[in-house]
Amino acid sequence: MSSLAFPMKDLIRRKFQTTLTIVGLTICVATTIFLVQFGNTIGFEIFLVAEGRLTTGFSYIFTIFIILVSFLDFLAGLLITSFLVSMAMSQRVQDIGIMKATGCLTNIVFGYFAVELFIMILSSCFLGTVFGVFMYYASINALNAFGFSMTDTSLNLWAIFFIFLAFMIAPNLLGGRIVARWIKVKSTDALSPSFFLVMASTGKGFISSRLGTELKMALRSLIRRKSVTVYSTLCLTAVLMLTTLTLAGGTIANQTTQNYVHRAIGKDIIAVGHRNMTTQYSKLLSQFFNPQQMQQFNYSDSRLLISESNISKLRSITGVIKIDSRFLVETTAYELPGYVIVDPGPPPKYARIGRYRSSQTLVVGIDPESALNEWLIDGRVLNETDSYSVVIGDSLASKIFDEPLAQRMILYEKNFTIVGVCLDTLNRGNVVYVPINIMSELVQQSGCNLFFLKIDPSKRVEVLSKINATGLEFLELNDILNEHIIFLDKIWSLIMFLPLLSLATAALCLVAYMMLLIAGQKRDFGIIRALGAKPKTVIKIVLMEILIVLAISALIGIFGGLLIALEFLIPDPIFSLNAFLSVAGWLVSTLIFLGLASLYPALKIVKEPILKAIYYP
Amino acid sequence: MVTKGKIAVVASSLCKEYQVGGHTVTALKDVNLEVAEGEFVCIYGPSGAGKTTLLNIFGGLDKPTSGKIVVLGHDLMSYDEEFLATFRSSYIGFVFQSYNLISTLTAIENVAFPAEIAGISGREARQKAEKLLKRVGLSHRINHFPSQLSGGEQQRVAFARALVNNPLLVLVDEPTGNLDLETGLEVVKVLEKLKSKKYTVIVSTHDDRIVQLADRTMRLQNGSMRSK
Numbered sequence: 001m002s003s004l005a006f007p008m009k010d011l012i013r014r015k016f017q018t019t020l021t022i023v024g025l026t027i028c029v030a031t032t033i034f035l036v037q038f039g040n041t042i043g044f045e046i047f048l049v050a051e052g053r054l055t056t057g058f059s060y061i062f063t064i065f066i067i068l069v070s071f072l073d074f075l076a077g078l079l080i081t082s083f084l085v086s087m088a089m090s091q092r093v094q095d096i097g098i099m100k101a102t103g104c105l106t107n108i109v110f111g112y113f114a115v116e117l118f119i120m121i122l123s124s125c126f127l128g129t130v131f132g133v134f135m136y137y138a139s140i141n142a143l144n145a146f147g148f149s150m151t152d153t154s155l156n157l158w159a160i161f162f163i164f165l166a167f168m169i170a171p172n173l174l175g176g177r178i179v180a181r182w183i184k185v186k187s188t189d190a191l192s193p194s195f196f197l198v199m200a201s202t203g204k205g206f207i208s209s210r211l212g213t214e215l216k217m218a219l220r221s222l223i224r225r226k227s228v229t230v231y232s233t234l235c236l237t238a239v240l241m242l243t244t245l246t247l248a249g250g251t252i253a254n255q256t257t258q259n260y261v262h263r264a265i266g267k268d269i270i271a272v273g274h275r276n277m278t279t280q281y282s283k284l285l286s287q288f289f290n291p292q293q294m295q296q297f298n299y300s301d302s303r304l305l306i307s308e309s310n311i312s313k314l315r316s317i318t319g320v321i322k323i324d325s326r327f328l329v330e331t332t333a334y335e336l337p338g339y340v341i342v343d344p345g346p347p348p349k350y351a352r353i354g355r356y357r358s359s360q361t362l363v364v365g366i367d368p369e370s371a372l373n374e375w376l377i378d379g380r381v382l383n384e385t386d387s388y389s390v391v392i393g394d395s396l397a398s399k400i401f402d403e404p405l406a407q408r409m410i411l412y413e414k415n416f417t418i419v420g421v422c423l424d425t426l427n428r429g430n431v432v433y434v435p436i437n438i439m440s441e442l443v444q445q446s447g448c449n450l451f452f453l454k455i456d457p458s459k460r461v462e463v464l465s466k467i468n469a470t471g472l473e474f475l476e477l478n479d480i481l482n483e484h485i486i487f488l489d490k491i492w493s494l495i496m497f498l499p500l501l502s503l504a505t506a507a508l509c510l511v512a513y514m515m516l517l518i519a520g521q522k523r524d525f526g527i528i529r530a531l532g533a534k535p536k537t538v539i540k541i542v543l544m545e546i547l548i549v550l551a552i553s554a555l556i557g558i559f560g561g562l563l564i565a566l567e568f569l570i571p572d573p574i575f576s577l578n579a580f581l582s583v584a585g586w587l588v589s590t591l592i593f594l595g596l597a598s599l600y601p602a603l604k605i606v607k608e609p610i611l612k613a614i615y616y617p
Numbered sequence: 618m619v620t621k622g623k624i625a626v627v628a629s630s631l632c633k634e635y636q637v638g639g640h641t642v643t644a645l646k647d648v649n650l651e652v653a654e655g656e657f658v659c660i661y662g663p664s665g666a667g668k669t670t671l672l673n674i675f676g677g678l679d680k681p682t683s684g685k686i687v688v689l690g691h692d693l694m695s696y697d698e699e700f701l702a703t704f705r706s707s708y709i710g711f712v713f714q715s716y717n718l719i720s721t722l723t724a725i726e727n728v729a730f731p732a733e734i735a736g737i738s739g740r741e742a743r744q745k746a747e748k749l750l751k752r753v754g755l756s757h758r759i760n761h762f763p764s765q766l767s768g769g770e771q772q773r774v775a776f777a778r779a780l781v782n783n784p785l786l787v788l789v790d791e792p793t794g795n796l797d798l799e800t801g802l803e804v805v806k807v808l809e810k811l812k813s814k815k816y817t818v819i820v821s822t823h824d825d826r827i828v829q830l831a832d833r834t835m836r837l838q839n840g841s842m843r844s845k
Contacts, residue, residue: 213726213733220721527717530678531731531778532706534699610678614717 007116014088020508021084021120022127027501028077029128029167030135032070035495036159037136039066058257058288058394058423061570065253066495068564072242074166079238080509081171082178083231085117087516089182090228100187113179118172125167129160139494214537218544221521229549232513236553236594237560239506243590244561248583249569250496254489256574261288261484263374264424268457271475272314272467273450274304278475281328281450284362285480288425289487299329304449310470314451317466319459324372325448327365327439331411333392333432334358335400338407354407357400362427363411365439365448372452376572379405379420386435391420395429412442425484503590510546510598517545518601525605526613535606542602546595554591625786625817626652626675631684633670633840644670645681646840654785655815659831661822666837668821669714672788675819676711677701689785706735710779714791716771718763718778724750724770725759728777735782742781749777753807769800776807780816787811789820793827801826 011018039062089096092113099109133155222229271281280297287294306314306325315323337354368382375381375391382391390409397404404418411432424431440446451472455463467474518525525538566573605613633645644667652658660668673679674686677693686693689708696704705711718727728746733739750759753773763771772792779787792808793801805826811818812830820827821837828834836843 212739213722213730216726217719217721224721521721523717524719524721527713527719528730528734529702530676530705530711530713530717531734532702532704532709533734534702537734611673614713 004115004119007112007119011116011119017084017088017091017512018120020512021081021088022124023504024080024084024509025077025121025124025167025171026128026131027504028073028080029125029163030132031501032073032077032163032167033129033132033160034135034139035066035070035073036163037133037155038139038495039063040156040159041136041140058260058425061253061257062491062495064569065249068245068249068569069242069495072238072245074170076235076238076242077167078170078174079231079235081121082174083228083235083509084512085175085178086231087228087512089113089178090225091516091519093182093185096183096185097187097189106183110179110183113183114176117175117179121168121171121175125164128167129164133160142494143490214541215544217524218541218548221517221541222545222548225517225520228513228516232509233549233553235509236506236549237557239503239509240553240557240590241561241564243500243503243506244558244587245565245569246496246500247586248562249565250492251579251583252565252573252575253570254492255576255579256570256572257488257492258485259574260376260423261425261488262481263376264422264426265477265481265484266372266374266452266454267478267481268455268460269372269477270453270455270463270467271450271477272453272470272472273306273475275473276301277304277328277449278473282475282480284427285425285477286483287428288484291428297330299449300443300445302445305445305447306449306451306472308447310472311448311451313470314453314467314472317453317463319456319463320453321456322370322372322454324370324452324454325367325436326450326452327436327443327445327448328450329363329365329439329443330360331363332358333361333363333396333400334410336408336410336415338403340403340406353402359396359400359430361396362431363439364426364431364433365436366433367436371433372454373422373424375422375424377420377422379418381420382433382435386419387438388414388416389419389435390416391422391433392418393424393426393429393431394421396431397421397429399430414442503593507594507597510549510594511600513549514542514546514598515601518542518605522605522608522613526608526610526615529606529610530614538606539599539602542599543595546598550591550595558587623654624651625654625656625689626650626819627685627687628671628675629685631671631674631681631686633667633674633679634682643840645674648684648837648840648842650835650842652817652819654817657812657816657818657820657830657832659820659822659828659834660837660842661828661834662837667840668837669790671837672711672790672819672821675786676709676788677705678711706731706782708785710782710784710787712772712775712779712787712789712792714794716763716768716775716795718766718771718774720763723760723762724755724766724774727763727774728781731778732781745781746777749780750774752810753777754803767800768796769803772796772800772804773807776804776811780811785817787816787818789818789822791821791823793822793824805830 096109099112100106136155265285271278273281276297280299283292283294286292311325314320335354335357337352337356339350340353341348342351343349366382368386369384371381377391379391382389390411392401392404392409401407401409401418404421407418409416409418409432411434416434422433423429434442436448453463453467464474521541525541528537529535566575628648628650631645631648631650632643635642635644648667648671660671662668670679674681674693675688677688677696680694688704691704693701693704718724719730722730725743725746728749729739729742732742732745737745747756747759750756753776755770755773755777758766758770763774766774772795776789776792779789789808792804796804801824805824808818808820808827808830820831822828
């Protein structure tokens with residue numbers, strides 16, 4: 001028989017545990033591969049891929065989310081494997097004793113279990129890779145079906161290889177350490193029926209004798225299987241943290257990014273201008289979720305200018321709350337180096353930053369007083385007194401600047417101070433906002449080629465008919481805003497879906513742990529029933545054990561996940577009461593689901609005949 | 618204490634069969650037995666004769682395949698598991714052959730446990746347990762876990778536990794089976810005390826020292842009972 005035959009047969013014989021380990025690790029590998037591939041395609045900055053959809057600022061938020069979730073996924077994978085290995089080994093301690101007692105050398109025993117571990121990890125990595133790639137293509141197809149064109153679907157094979165390797169090496173090393181520790185158990189100890197029954201080191205001092213009998217039994221049982229309890233708690237903590245980050249983080253990030261878009265585009269705003277101009281503006285906004293090659297467009301064409309008479313008509317429409325005139329052009333922006341303080345001194349030391357990079361960009365002249373946008377901004381917005389000052393979009397900022405707020409830029413051979421960086425979806429963040437009067441000087445053309453009207457939504461129909469009467473075209477930004485929001489919603493839903501599968505793994509782990517714990521207590525449960533305790537006493541003890549493990553894991557996992565989501569995931573997080581209630585509902589349901597799932601072994605055991613529980617544990 | 622006279626256990630035509638690997642194994646064959654209250658009955662016989670099975674049936678832990686079993690006026694065949702649990706807790710004291718102490722509870726907690734199940738407050742149960750452990754000579758070991766006690770000590774804890782609810786029937790399965798001669802003597806002394814206090818005791822044993830204590834001895838062989 002080959003050296004693989006024994007471990008293979010053993011793995012097949014122990015179907016439940018083998019399946020559990022493989023499913024748990026497979027989900028983690030698949031999730032990580034899916035997230036990284038999906039992130040790459042969508043334009044997140046993983047592996048320095050900065051060109052894609054969205055804007056740099058939005059990519060950054062998604063990137064942070066994916067990195068955090070991937071890291072937790074990896075950690076959960078490691079812990080799930082080590083927990084299941086630890087659990088499997090604790091059940092095999094008698095086999096180890098027999099193998100050693102019959103003369104099997106320690107390294108052969110180790111090799112036997114290490115091969116089992118290797119087979120399980122290899123299978124999981126292989127299955128996880130296949131499943132992750134499959135889910136990636138399924139998601140891309142789903143997004144395409146929703147109307148968002150995702151054409152670049154090539155796989156980042158290096159990333160897949162790296163993830164595969166990481167998941168192969170780390171669980172093997174950690175699991176191997178656990179196997180090595182169990183192998184060291186003396187054969188006499190391993191064969192002793194009381195190997196796990198020793199309570200000498202527990203109880204006194206730590207567990208008060210005043211506690212109820214059931215609680216004492218629950219606590220002592222958990223302590224008796226210390227290492228497995230610790231692993232299962234860590235494992236559940238990581239999975240609950242992952243679940244919280246995915247649920248709460250995803251919901252918060254979804255709401256917040258939608259809010260950013262909302263603020264950048266504005267609500268109930270109608271863009272009015274020449275037909276070509278409104279079409280062009282629509283394309284510039286759609287670049288965020290549906291990038292396409294932009295045709296050369298002559299913004300300076302005098303036909304695009306809105307006449308004074310039309311402006312007067314637009315101003316006088318009833319139902320218009322606020323107006324915002326704009327002048328859009330396209331030109332090249334140049335970076336100018338700046339200086340930053342590296343040592344406050346005295347005397348202070350400065351370092352020169354930046355080069356002379358340049359980029360083609362959209363320049364928008366705005367009236368700072370009447371601008372309808374409320375971007376998320378780093379720095380400040382333009383004000384009435386600003387002249388040669390600009391606010392730039394996040395993608396432009398990351399493309400040609402090191403420290404934009406400490407640098408300057410050149411537009412039309414004029415030197416400008418950068419006062420703010422905004423998160424803007426227009427032209428995918430490749431945009432510069434300049435005071436409109438300065439703009440007129442620069443391009444030597446007065447007036448505006450686009451007009452924004454903030455309207456009273458109840459008077460929408462009247463407003464639109466009056467705009468039509470001017471002969472100008474209009475573009476309802478609400479429609480584009482909705483498309484932005486739907487796009488973000490779909491992406492968040494997709495990237496939240498797979499990590500949530502880890503929940504299934506958590507449930508399986510908890511059930512497996514409870515099965516092990518109950519198996520170790522089966523005889524005790526039989527005895528207490530023989531003494532006259534009713535089945536509910538057994539259920540009560542098991543429920544306490546579950547609650548203790550779940551409470552510790554939930555406390556650390558959920559609060560950790562929330563902390564990461566609120567502190568590190570996203571600036572200015574928005575967490576509405578509805579979202580809070582929805583996330584809390586999901587988390588509570590998760591905990592109830594986990595608790596109920598793990599009660600299954602207890603319900604099974606109370607149905608067993610008492611004598612069988614006592615004499616054949 | 619109960620007085621002799623009334624019938625505590627009536628077993629009529631008891632049969633117990635098990636299915637093992639597709640074969641039927643007969644553990645008890647037409648067993649008839651009556652035990653009066655306050656009587657000390659000894660059942661002896663070789664290993665596998667059905668002694669433990671018989672005690673399990675008397676204690677409501679197992680049900681016969683056929684026949685009738687009435688313990689303390691209760692027809693055990695007609696009750697469900699829920700009632701039998703209450704019945705065991707209220708009326709029966711069981712000392713198992715392998716002690717069967719709860720591994721996660723200390724000696725005192727093990728003894729107090731059946732009292733707590735029966736609804737006695739934790740404090741009172743503990744006081745009763747302490748008293749009983751003192752009576753079996755284990756007052757210095759009350760906070761030790763079973764794994765820290767010797768076989769004889771564990772057996773004495775098991776006796777204390779069986780007596781904590783003042784049972785009307787004490788069932789003792791091979792109390793000295795796992796003990797050496799000297800340790801077994803401690804258990805015999807405990808049984809002597811039970812006899813002197815007029816407990817109804819049914820004990821299965823091989824030990825002559827216990828047989829000598831009995832008011833009546835029954836021999837069980839190949840599942841069939843006969844008086845000695």
